[in-house]
Amino acid sequence: MTFKDLNLNKFLWNALEDLGFSEPTSIQELAFSPVMSGRDVVGIAQTGTGKTYAYMLPILRSLAYSRQDNPRVLILVPTRELVVQVVDEIEKLCTYLDTRVLGVYGGVNINTQKKQIAEGLDIIVATPGRLYDLAVSRVLQLKSIQKLVIDEVDVMLDLGFRPQLMNIFDILPPRRQNIMFSATMTDDVDALISDFFQNPERISIARSGTPLENITQVGYKIPNFYTKVNFLIDQLASVETYSKSLLFTRDKRMADRLFKILDEAFPEQCEVIHSNKTQNYRLNSIKDFEEGVVRILVATDVMARGMDIDDISHVINVDTPNYPENYLHRIGRTGRAQRQGISLVFTTPKEEKALEDIEELMQYKVPQTPLPDSIAISEELAPEERPEAKEIYNPHRRNSNDEDAPGPAFHEKIDKNKKVNLGGSYRRTIEKKYKKPKTRGDKNYNKRNKRK
Structure with missing residues (x-):
């Protein structure tokens, strides 16, 4: 037809x-x-x-x-x-x-x-x-x-x-x-x-969750964020292969962090877009990426839905999204209008459950490729990956299991706020100083005190 x-x-x-x-x-x-x-x-x-x-x-x-x-x-x-x-x-x-x-x-x-x-x-x-x-x-x-x-x-x-x-x-x-x-x-x-x-x-025309047939999916198991960055820099160095790459991150902080690193590695070849950017900045970033002024665009899921940009060679999931549907929308930015596209997904050990959910939705197992030996494994962890510091023992700290333990917002009062409010502080001060009330009218007050 x-x-x-x-x-x-x-x-x-x-x-x-x-x-x-x-x-x-x-x-x-x-x-x-x-x-x-x-x-x-x-x-x-x-x-x-x-x-x-x-x-x-x-x-x-x-x-x-x-x-x-x-x-x-x-x-x-x-x-x-x-x-x-x-x-x-x-x-x-x-x-x-x-x-x-x-x-x-x-x-x-x-x-x-x-x-x-x-x-x-x-x-x-x-x-x-x-x-x-x-x-x-x-x-x-x-x-x-x-x-x-x-x-x-x-x-x-x-x-x-x-x-x-x-x-x-x-x-x-x-x-x-x-x-x-x-x-x-x-x-x-x-x-x-x-x-x-x-x-x-x-x-x-397709079961919800079906991946596009003209998108080649490749997975990499990578231990942490900065090792992902090392691998990205190694791959993106090939300008001919990665001619127009859209990189997705989980949140705005990760997008800004990744953009700063890639902008230093590939000056004037990168842009970033997320909801904290002004509307003009976002539109200009999309325009520069679409027209080939830059070849790398770092984005959050604000770019994952409906955006139609021609000839995106690669969609790179720098993180494995928690919601399986978001993965499908991300990779759908490439391979559009019967063209061929490539999607990469990087998965840390903590993200493997998210990858399993994606594969269950698609009814398709993403082929895994080993990380090249030339890629340096970083020991540095991103703030989101660092373990929480736990206090082993503090004898001066209240035990949260105590029945009378205060809530998390409790703090001791300073000395001036520990006084008990007895009311009428001015009148008490006058009585203590002059041994008589400040009111006039009780003319026999001093006489009674002298007799005593």
């Missing part, structure tokens, strides 16, 4: 030809008719199979020309980078269409976005938090929404966006088409579908 066989108009055909696309992927072929029909649709497909075009092609085909100010299509995505990417893909498809598209997300001036909304639009792509802020301010009217698309819904729920989604559902028109696409199906996603979707048609 080619795109000519789908019920597209000449404007979409011309746009697809300009992009060099002639044949739809499996999810694009299977989702076209159900989405066009107007019924609720749930699509599950492996990452890198073209889910964005799977819902956008039928939506644009059925979206009639209109000059109303309020948007008719709402697309929710979990991250700012995905907003930018989806808007860019829609604009490519709308080259020959008079369709107005706007992306909104947090981290930038909301007043600028309010002005853009006031100018009128047809499709709005947004993160849940910023969309709700704009809707509450009454600048963005959602009463005309006809189609709601939730992309990467599983990661939205993982990131804690469920309350915002519930609030958005409450202010959307009840009569609308709901479309949901994701790479994995979880219990939370299934519960969301049961609560808000009306007898949806489910489309699945």
